[in-house]
Amino acid sequence: MNSVRIDRQAIRRNYQALAAQLGGQAQVMAVIKADGYGHGMVEMATILQGVGASHFAVATVEQGVLLRQAGIRGRLVVLLGGLAAEISAMQSYALEPALFDADQFAQFSAAAARLPAPLPVHLKVDCGMGRLGFNPAEVGAWSEKLRAARGLELVALMSHFPSADGDLELTRRQNEVFGRCLATVRSHHAGVKAHIANSAATLLGREFHWDLVRPGLALYGCYPSPDPQWRHTPLVPAMSVATTLVQVEAAPAHKGVSYGHLDRTSRPSRLGVLPLGYAEGFSRRLSGGVGQVLIRGQRAPVMGRVCMNVTVVDVTDIPGACRGDEVIIMGQQGNDQIRAEEIAAWMGTINYEVLCLLGKSMPRHYFN
Numbered sequence: 247m248n249s250v251r252i253d254r255q256a257i258r259r260n261y262q263a264l265a266a267q268l269g270g271q272a273q274v275m276a277v278i279k280a281d282g283y284g285h286g287m288v289e290m291a292t293i294l295q296g297v298g299a300s301h302f303a304v305a306t307v308e309q310g311v312l313l314r315q316a317g318i319r320g321r322l323v324v325l326l327g328g329l330a331a332e333i334s335a336m337q338s339y340a341l342e343p344a345l346f347d348a349d350q351f352a353q354f355s356a357a358a359a360r361l362p363a364p365l366p367v368h369l370k371v372d373c374g375m376g377r378l379g380f381n382p383a384e385v386g387a388w389s390e391k392l393r394a395a396r397g398l399e400l401v402a403l404m405s406h407f408p409s410a411d412g413d414l415e416l417t418r419r420q421n422e423v424f425g426r427c428l429a430t431v432r433s434h435h436a437g438v439k440a441h442i443a444n445s446a447a448t449l450l451g452r453e454f455h456w457d458l459v460r461p462g463l464a465l466y467g468c469y470p471s472p473d474p475q476w477r478h479t480p481l482v483p484a485m486s487v488a489t490t491l492v493q494v495e496a497a498p499a500h501k502g503v504s505y506g507h508l509d510r511t512s513r514p515s516r517l518g519v520l521p522l523g524y525a526e527g528f529s530r531r532l533s534g535g536v537g538q539v540l541i542r543g544q545r546a547p548v549m550g551r552v553c554m555n556v557t558v559v560d561v562t563d564i565p566g567a568c569r570g571d572e573v574i575i576m577g578q579q580g581n582d583q584i585r586a587e588e589i590a591a592w593m594g595t596i597n598y599e600v601l602c603l604l605g606k607s608m609p610r611h612y613f614n
């Protein structure tokens with residue numbers, strides 16, 4: 247009844263469009279944490295490996311282990327670093343943690359000293375995100391400490407942009423700070439790689455690409471901002487979400503609909519029932535006409551409160567709508583399309599959250 251459809255070809259095309267931006271200078275490290283932003287982590291890695299991706303970023307050691315068990319061969323970076331207790335698993339499964347904190351550094355260098363071979367690590371510097379990472383002023387000292395830490399092998403310097411989707415000047419300044427940190431680190435560790443660009447910075451241009459770029463959102467076919475200036479690179483949304491009308495019934499004027507009677511019909515109406523609600527990621531914030539769905543190529547607004555597994559929509563203006571009709575929650579139907587960005591605006595959130603919510607709660611079907 248409910249299905250999340252994932253277009254493999256869209257993922258391949260988005261990867262290729264991003265790789266083309268790099269002009270052979272840098273490589274893509276595909277960010278597939280959060281179950282591939284709701285698209286399926288293992289499936290995304292498998293598809294991307296098939297078109298040449300050789301670097302992946304996940305959040306946790308557990309995710310990295312799952313990828314290895316599924317036969318993913320590329321380099322796997324653990325963005326949240328993992329725990330010192332997981333260090334032998336990291337080595338066994340060839341996972342490369344990000345190092346971003348003094349306590350973590352102390353624990354990791356002690357634990358790694360007992361490993362049979364050095365563990366590759368990515369040193370993270372905070373160029374302005376205000377989240378994880380060493381202070382740029384101290385990066386030289388940490389890089390020297392890494393030289394002394396025999397169990398750890400520095401393979402890359404990394405950082406993360408907070409506003410690449412909206413503030414080019416700030417992003418340029420942060421990129422310069424990153425460049426200075428890199429020069430310092432390379433004076434101790436020649437040949438260290440560098441990566442800082444998320445989707446937005448990847449789309450912005452080569453000055454942000456360094457050796458590797460780390461796009462997530464763009465791989466799945468979404469732009470970092472609704473501003474049309476980002477559309478120079480063709481991206482195709484890979485996820486669509488469909489369900490089926492399980493009931494269509496006539497309702498008199500003034501009939502209260504769903505919990506709390508948030509809405510009442512304003513006229514003799516026809517109401518359709520969808521077998522999905524907030525448990526399937528169709529947020530309660532879409533209640534009361536905020537959200538819409540597509541039926542027979544036309545928009546049907548949500549009536550009343552979205553429930554746990556049930557949502558009512560107004561199909562009065564959609565002639566012939568009946569039980570069994572396909573309903574598009576996100577995606578194209580006829581000449582109309584509901585994108586993740588539109589749902590995000592209704593919900594007061596961002597397209598990232600829409601993909602994660604819808605993608606994780608319903609069975610996924612892959613095609614192409």
Ligand SMILES: Cc1ncc(COP(=O)(O)O)c(C=O)c1O
Pocket residue numbers: 277325406443444445446460461462463464470
């Ligand atoms: C450290 C890091 N790098 C890269 C990304 C990818 O960002 P985006 O999905 O905006 O491309 C993320 C996503 O949250 C991240 O946390």
